[in-house]
Amino acid sequence: MENMQFRAMNTQIILAAEGQARQVQPGFDMARKFILESEQRFTRFSTDSELSQLNQSGGAWFKVSAHMLEVLLLAKEYVEKTRGLFDPSILPDLRRVGYDRTMDLIHSEGVFSLGDPVRHPRTPFDALIIQPEQSLVSLPGGLTLDLGGIAKGWIAEKAALLLAEYADACGVSAGGDMHLIGLPDGQPDWPVSLDDPLHPGESLALLHLPPGGIATSSVTKRAWKQGDKLRHHLIDPRSGEPALTEWLSVTVIADHTDTCEVFAKALLISDTSEAQEIAIKAGIDFLAVDRQGNLCGTNNSLEYAQ
Amino acid sequence: MKNIKHSLHILLTFASMLGFLGGWATLAHSRKPAQPTTASGQAVESLPALVPLAPVDLSGAASPDSGSGGMTIIAPPLSARSSRPVFSTGGS
Numbered sequence: 001m002e003n004m005q006f007r008a009m010n011t012q013i014i015l016a017a018e019g020q021a022r023q024v025q026p027g028f029d030m031a032r033k034f035i036l037e038s039e040q041r042f043t044r045f046s047t048d049s050e051l052s053q054l055n056q057s058g059g060a061w062f063k064v065s066a067h068m069l070e071v072l073l074l075a076k077e078y079v080e081k082t083r084g085l086f087d088p089s090i091l092p093d094l095r096r097v098g099y100d101r102t103m104d105l106i107h108s109e110g111v112f113s114l115g116d117p118v119r120h121p122r123t124p125f126d127a128l129i130i131q132p133e134q135s136l137v138s139l140p141g142g143l144t145l146d147l148g149g150i151a152k153g154w155i156a157e158k159a160a161l162l163l164a165e166y167a168d169a170c171g172v173s174a175g176g177d178m179h180l181i182g183l184p185d186g187q188p189d190w191p192v193s194l195d196d197p198l199h200p201g202e203s204l205a206l207l208h209l210p211p212g213g214i215a216t217s218s219v220t221k222r223a224w225k226q227g228d229k230l231r232h233h234l235i236d237p238r239s240g241e242p243a244l245t246e247w248l249s250v251t252v253i254a255d256h257t258d259t260c261e262v263f264a265k266a267l268l269i270s271d272t273s274e275a276q277e278i279a280i281k282a283g284i285d286f287l288a289v290d291r292q293g294n295l296c297g298t299n300n301s302l303e304y305a306q
Numbered sequence: 307m308k309n310i311k312h313s314l315h316i317l318l319t320f321a322s323m324l325g326f327l328g329g330w331a332t333l334a335h336s337r338k339p340a341q342p343t344t345a346s347g348q349a350v351e352s353l354p355a356l357v358p359l360a361p362v363d364l365s366g367a368a369s370p371d372s373g374s375g376g377m378t379i380i381a382p383p384l385s386a387r388s389s390r391p392v393f394s395t396g397g398s
Contacts, residue, residue: 003392011398152398175398195396206391218397249397 001169001184004028009039009152010102011175015159017167018185027166031159035174038158041067042151044091045102051147055091059140061131069135071147071154071258072128078150078262079125081282085266087237089125091146094235097242098226103233106224119240153177153215153261177215179257194305197221197248198293205295207287207304213257217264218249236269243269247288250275253304254284 002024003016015031017024041050054062064072078086096119099106123143130137139145152174160172160179169182171190180190189208196204197220207214219242222233236243250268252260263284267275272288276298279286285301297305 001392014393016392171393173393173395176395177398178393178395180393190393191391193391193394195394197396203394207395214395216395216397221397251395 002028004032006032008035009043009148009155009174010104011152012173013175014173014178015163015170016172017163017170018182019167024163024166024170027163027170030165031163031172034162035155035159035172038067038151038155041065042071042147042155044146044148051145054137054139055144057139059138059143061136061138064135064137066135069130069132069137071151072130072137073132074154074258075145075147075150076125076128076130078258082262082266082278084125084237085269085278086150086262087125088145088147088150089122089128089143090235090237090240091144092120092122093240094146094233096240097231097235098224099222099231099233103222103224110224122240149217149261149265150258153213153256153258157213157257177213177257177261179213180209180211182211194251194287194295195249196293197289204289204293205287205305207251207253208306209253209304212253212255213260214251214253215257215260215264216249216251217261217268219243219245219268220248234265234269245269246272247290248293249289251287252284253286253301259284 001016001018002021003014005012005014007013013032013035015028017027040046043049044051044055046052050065050068054064054068075086075088079088094100101109123139123141125143125145127140127143128137128145129140156172156174156177157179159174160170160181163170163172164181167182169184171178171180176195178192184190189210192207192209192214193203194205194207195216195218196202197218200220217234219232219234224231232242234243234245235241245268247268250264252264252267254260254263263279263282263286267279267284267286267288270278275286275288278284279298285298285304287295287297287301287305289295295305
């Protein structure tokens with residue numbers, strides 16, 4: 001299997017495809033171009049990205065691209081399905097706890113902001129107004145959005161679909177959010193290693209996955225210190241603080257990678273019983289690693305770990 | 307002697323039947339186990355439990371359950387099932 005690796009969206013991107021190098025190379029190039037262009041569109045760390053421009057539009061009607069419209073409509077749908085545990089409007093809280101620059105910069109330079117101890121009320125996500133027919137969006141009342149996670153899953157899947165024009169079997173991983181199409185030659189499934197959140201660099205299990213999506217959210221990877229407080233990037237919309245979780249990581253397996261990304265986040269933030277209810281209602285299979293390093297899972301997901 | 311033996315058989319048979327009938331009557335009049343219900347009195351279906359899994363030994367050796375109370379996963383040698391994974395997932 002041929003592969004191409006590069007860094008984008010502050011994470012490692014892996015493209016892999018079955019076939020001769022000269023046959024799949026145009027697919028790699030096309031997928032890479034799409035990923036880099038999408039990063040420019042959805043990043044909140046560049047003032048001239050489409051998302052930053054939208055966030056600065058101050059409630060005025062803003063004409064968005066077809067890709068931005070698609071992700072915003074998906075986000076709206078997922079906010080409802082996760083009962084608000086997935087909420088792109090947490091951006092002010094994310095900045096307050098120190099995530100105001102890229103994670104690469106935070107890891108190399110440390111956190112500048114010590115954070116405002118007073119949490120200011122933020123405008124809720126349901127204030128968002130979308131007119132899909134005209135591709136117009138309004139963010140009233142100072143509403144600002146972070147689309148980092150959902151966009152990453154969406155980009156991985158779209159890039160895989162582009163790559164699939166050049167290979168019967170291929171996969172795209174954006175920092176572990178991945179989309180798999182077809183099956184590797186001679187294999188009944190895709191082998192995917194599940195990282196051990198307690199022991200970086202080690203594998204906890206080998207998953208055997210069908211084509212489709214998979215994504216993992218973890219409180220141990222994008223973490224930093226703000227003063228004497230240990231912070232991570234998964235904000236609980238109910239408190240505005242990094243979520244106090246019973247699990248260290250949650251992995252979701254579903255047809256679409258954006259579904260996996262959104263539900264992995266929501267399930268990690270919620271408590272365990274609520275997570276089960278949400279997963280059952282949405283027909284989601286997930287695996288979770290608890291603070292002792294035990295691997296748990298919904299009944300169907302156990303098949304993938306055997 | 308024969309009469310004593312016969313009487314003893316009858317006595318044992320009678321005592322066994324009496325014990326059996328007594329036990330039956332006790333169980334028949336005992337309370338049935340309570341079913342979980344909602345406020346409206348309807349029976350509810352309990353959520354499927356999360357099953358703890360034993361960590362999988364990726365070296366290919368059998369990985370016996372270490373008493374977690376969950377199911378045992380036996381990992382076959384990796385070469386027997388698949389090639390080295392290209393992908394890994396663990397959050398970014």
